[in-house]
Amino acid sequence: MTAHARPPRQATLDTLLAKPVHEIPAGNLETLRRKARDCHACGLWKHATQTVFGAGAEHARVMLIGEQPGLQEDAQGLPFVGPAGQLLDRALAEAQVDRGTLYVTNTVKHFKYELRGKLRLHKRANAAEQEACRMWLAAELASLQPRIVVALGAMAAQTLFGNAFSITRQRGRWRRLGEDTEAFATFHPSAILRTRDEQRATMYRQLVEDLTEIRRHADD
Numbered sequence: 694m695t696a697h698a699r700p701p702r703q704a705t706l707d708t709l710l711a712k713p714v715h716e717i718p719a720g721n722l723e724t725l726r727r728k729a730r731d732c733h734a735c736g737l738w739k740h741a742t743q744t745v746f747g748a749g750a751e752h753a754r755v756m757l758i759g760e761q762p763g764l765q766e767d768a769q770g771l772p773f774v775g776p777a778g779q780l781l782d783r784a785l786a787e788a789q790v791d792r793g794t795l796y797v798t799n800t801v802k803h804f805k806y807e808l809r810g811k812l813r814l815h816k817r818a819n820a821a822e823q824e825a826c827r828m829w830l831a832a833e834l835a836s837l838q839p840r841i842v843v844a845l846g847a848m849a850a851q852t853l854f855g856n857a858f859s860i861t862r863q864r865g866r867w868r869r870l871g872e873d874t875e876a877f878a879t880f881h882p883s884a885i886l887r888t889r890d891e892q893r894a895t896m897y898r899q900l901v902e903d904l905t906e907i908r909r910h911a912d913d
């Protein structure tokens with residue numbers, strides 16, 4: 694899979710995100726990343742270390758969207774660098790996908806957690822926080838205009854396809870998102886890490902198969 698110069702296309706954000714987005718920050722990815730550093734649109738910035746904006750190839754044709762940053766991502770300011778990122782890297786390597794050709798981001802850009810003693814334990818962003826952060830995802834989509842968007846997990850898939858979307862029942866199928874963009878949903882690596890034994894191996898194999906399918910489609 695290779696990163697290509699971006700063809701001149703118009704992305705329809707309303708279509709890409711399945712509902713209207715009224716205020717979308719504008720600019721190239723570097724400008725957006727800089728603007729997002731000071732975002733206070735929901736309360737998650739207050740207790741997190743930093744905004745974890747998307748990262749990757751500037752003209753990537755394939756954009757991966759996860760859920761929200763974890764502990765390692767919060768510390769490093771980069772998406773998918775913790776245990777879930779390591780599992781994703783392993784699956785990408787098995788599927789012969791070069792991560793350097795991708796743009797990888799999250800639905801929500803700040804780490805949300807609850808304190809258990811000194812531990813900061815992951816806590817899922819609520820609907821209002823997801824809604825507040827949707828402008829940044831919309832901005833990334835508008836700037837990058839990827840040909841293929843991959844939702845990793847339910848949060849990203851429901852942001853793209855609506856709240857009724859079920860990863861278990863509907864993963865692994867191509868969908869159209871606007872005129873020039875196709876989308877695909879698969880498991881989030883964290884969901885695989887949370888699963889035990891045989892089922893974990895099955896889900897992992899399915900993730901590798903899905904990533905292989907995405908690579909083949911992107912190379913067409």
Ligand code: SF4
Nearest residue numbers: 732734735803825826
């Ligand atoms: S989670 Fe998103 S909307 Fe909330 S403060 Fe962070 S960047 Fe802004």
